[in-house]
Amino acid sequence: MSSPWTITPADSSVRASTLSAFAAQERLHETVIGDRSDLGAHAMQGGMRALVRESWQRSISLRLDPLTAQADPTLSSDELARLRARNPLAGVLPVINTLLVRHATEFGLIVAVADEAGRLLWIDGDSAVRTSAEEMRFVVGADWSEARVGTSAPGTALELDHGIQIQRAEHFSQLAHQFSCTAVPIHDPVTGAVLGVIDITGGDQAVAPQTLPLVEAAVAALEAELRIQSLSAPRRSAPRPSGFTAPAMLLSVLGTENGSLRGPSGSAPLSPRHAEILLLLGWHRQGLSAERLAAALSEDQPHAVENLRAEMVRLRRVLAVDHPRLRIGSRPYRLETDIDTDAGRLLALLRRGAHRMALAAYRGPVLQGSVAPGVVEIRTEVTRRLRQTLLSDASVEVLLDYAATDEAAWDSEVWRACRELLPARSPQRAAVLARLARIEQDIGTSSVR
Numbered sequence: 001m002s003s004p005w006t007i008t009p010a011d012s013s014v015r016a017s018t019l020s021a022f023a024a025q026e027r028l029h030e031t032v033i034g035d036r037s038d039l040g041a042h043a044m045q046g047g048m049r050a051l052v053r054e055s056w057q058r059s060i061s062l063r064l065d066p067l068t069a070q071a072d073p074t075l076s077s078d079e080l081a082r083l084r085a086r087n088p089l090a091g092v093l094p095v096i097n098t099l100l101v102r103h104a105t106e107f108g109l110i111v112a113v114a115d116e117a118g119r120l121l122w123i124d125g126d127s128a129v130r131t132s133a134e135e136m137r138f139v140v141g142a143d144w145s146e147a148r149v150g151t152s153a154p155g156t157a158l159e160l161d162h163g164i165q166i167q168r169a170e171h172f173s174q175l176a177h178q179f180s181c182t183a184v185p186i187h188d189p190v191t192g193a194v195l196g197v198i199d200i201t202g203g204d205q206a207v208a209p210q211t212l213p214l215v216e217a218a219v220a221a222l223e224a225e226l227r228i229q230s231l232s233a234p235r236r237s238a239p240r241p242s243g244f245t246a247p248a249m250l251l252s253v254l255g256t257e258n259g260s261l262r263g264p265s266g267s268a269p270l271s272p273r274h275a276e277i278l279l280l281l282g283w284h285r286q287g288l289s290a291e292r293l294a295a296a297l298s299e300d301q302p303h304a305v306e307n308l309r310a311e312m313v314r315l316r317r318v319l320a321v322d323h324p325r326l327r328i329g330s331r332p333y334r335l336e337t338d339i340d341t342d343a344g345r346l347l348a349l350l351r352r353g354a355h356r357m358a359l360a361a362y363r364g365p366v367l368q369g370s371v372a373p374g375v376v377e378i379r380t381e382v383t384r385r386l387r388q389t390l391l392s393d394a395s396v397e398v399l400l401d402y403a404a405t406d407e408a409a410w411d412s413e414v415w416r417a418c419r420e421l422l423p424a425r426s427p428q429r430a431a432v433l434a435r436l437a438r439i440e441q442d443i444g445t446s447s448v449r
Contacts, residue, residue: 052151052170055159059150059172066172071149073141075119080141084121089113089186089196091229092222093122094255094363096198099218101125109202112138116194118145118155129202136175138201149173153183154199161185161194163216165207180207184215189227198222221360228345228361249326249339253279254346254382255364261323261339268322273297274315276372282341283378287334296374343382350385355394359402362386383407387414396421400428403435412439 048056059066075083084090093113100111101124110125110133120142123130138144146155150172157164163184169177183199198219200206249263259275260267270278280288280296288296294304301307312328319326327336343366349358366379390402391414399418408414415436422429 049170051156051160051164052166055146055151055156056172058146058159062147062150064150064172066150066174071120071137071142071144073137073139074143075141080121083115083119087115087121087196088188088226088229089115089121089222092225095222095225095360096218097124098255098363099221099360100198100200100215104200104202107202107205109200109206112154112199112201113196114144114154114158114199115196116158117143118148118158118197119143120154121196126202133179133201136173136179138176138179149176152176153181153201154197157183157185157197157199158194163212163219165212167207180204182206182211182215184212184219186219186222189223190230195226221356224357224360228349228357249323249337251275251278251282251339251341253366254342254362255368257367257369259367261326263323263326270318272367272370273311274318275367276370276375277311277315278335278339279341279343279367279378280372280374281328281333281335282339282344283374285335287329287332289332293333293374296377297372299373343378346382347385350389353393355390355398356401358386359390359394359398362405365407387411390414391417400432403432410439410443412436412443415439 089096096111096113104111104125108126108129110123110129112120113122114120120138120140123133123138123140133139143149144152144154146152146159149155151166152171152173153164153166156166163182165180165182167180171177171179179201180203181199181201183197185197186195187193188195198215200211200215205211249261251259251261253259253275258272259270259279261270261278276297277293280293290305290308294301294308297308298304312333316328319328325337326339328334329336342361342363346358346361349355349361366382367375368379370376370379386402387408390399394402396418399414399421402408403411403414403418415432418432419429419436422432
């Protein structure tokens with residue numbers, strides 16, 4: 001199936017005129033550098049977009065030099081670590097990876113996440129483009145605000161507080177002219193405050209017509225995930241005698257082999273076995289006997305109960321250091337502190353009919369490397385419920401997004417449902433029909449669901 005950045009024949013037919021426009025923009029940039037006092041006249045004659053003209057004017061008023069303006073890294077490693085830990089976007093990086101980074105890497109693009117001040121906190125994607133971008137100081141820790149480098153997608157998007165695309169020589173800094181970029185700010189879904197900006201940088205595909213709506217849709221999914229996290233955050237309550245409240249803990253098991261546990265003292269990775277135990281106890285709130293828990297972890301293993309008891313000792317030691325408030329009781333084994341799981345939250349979203357939010361929250365199968373019988377059962381339940389609910393109730397837009405996941409890529413029933421829901425003249429219909437034909441050709445109609 002094609003990526004959102006696949007260049008179609010229709011796209012390639014307009015490349016010549018696009019490159020001509022880029023050349024004209026480059027000449028305009030050279031003219032403005034030589035006569036900054038008459039930007040308005042030059043811009044009108046050169047057909048410069050108003051958005052770019054106004055940004056260049058701000059850049060000139062800041063006395064930035066387009067020949068030398070660059071964003072040298074301004075953050076030490078310690079400062080960068082503190083900013084990353086403090087930024088709420090750290091909690092949605094897996095979603096960014098799923099929705100943007102995987103496709104960007106395949107098509108020679110990079111994805112950057114900056115904070116509200118324009119400082120680049122994370123960059124991922126095509127390694128060759130990352131290396132090339134380093135020449136213009138597009139690196140982690142660098143300040144790409146408009147006040148520092150002039151017109152650019154991340155800096156100007158933050159300045160205007162809406163999504164924009166900047167093509168090659170539209171950048172104020174000449175160092176950035178070999179790149180194009182699309183950027184969209186992301187907001188706190190509760191307060192509306194700007195948290196940062198998501199940027200796609202690379203060649204022509206970075207400013208393809210479909211790129212801006214794609215990034216805007218990804219930002220909507222990220223803001224939905226942030227809202228989910230805010231809803232699960234601890235409610236403010238009257239202080240206890242000690243003056244502390246007990247915030248909720250979150251066990252993340254979707255799309256990972258090890259899992260991680262986030263609590264008041266921060267987030268810590270778990271060993272695969274400890275993640276399995278905590279998931280099973282979190283899923284069975286009433287508790288499990290030693291025999292049932294051992295059977296859920298391993299079938300027909302000699303000395304399973306004795307091995308489990310030894311593992312519980314090790315798990316309690318780990319929790320005493322990393323999450324001292326989380327306690328595990330005995331007879332039966334049970335969690336004495338409430339924890340949420342991201343898998344449980346996903347099922348709750350499906351029950352509420354929040355299909356798009358549920359799909360955005362689904363980062364992959366539950367503890368995907370685990371063969372523990374109890375974990376396999378939970379994994380099967382989550383993936384089955386997601387599939388069945390989306391097939392029966394979701395809109396065609398959400399179902400198409402689900403069909404694009406690795407899990408549904410070869411699921412003929414999902415693709416047939418998309419075909420039935422799409423209007424007869426939908427431009428997406430041809431791609432769906434082609435996908436169904438590919439499935440039947442490669443797998444065979446007798447093998448598909």
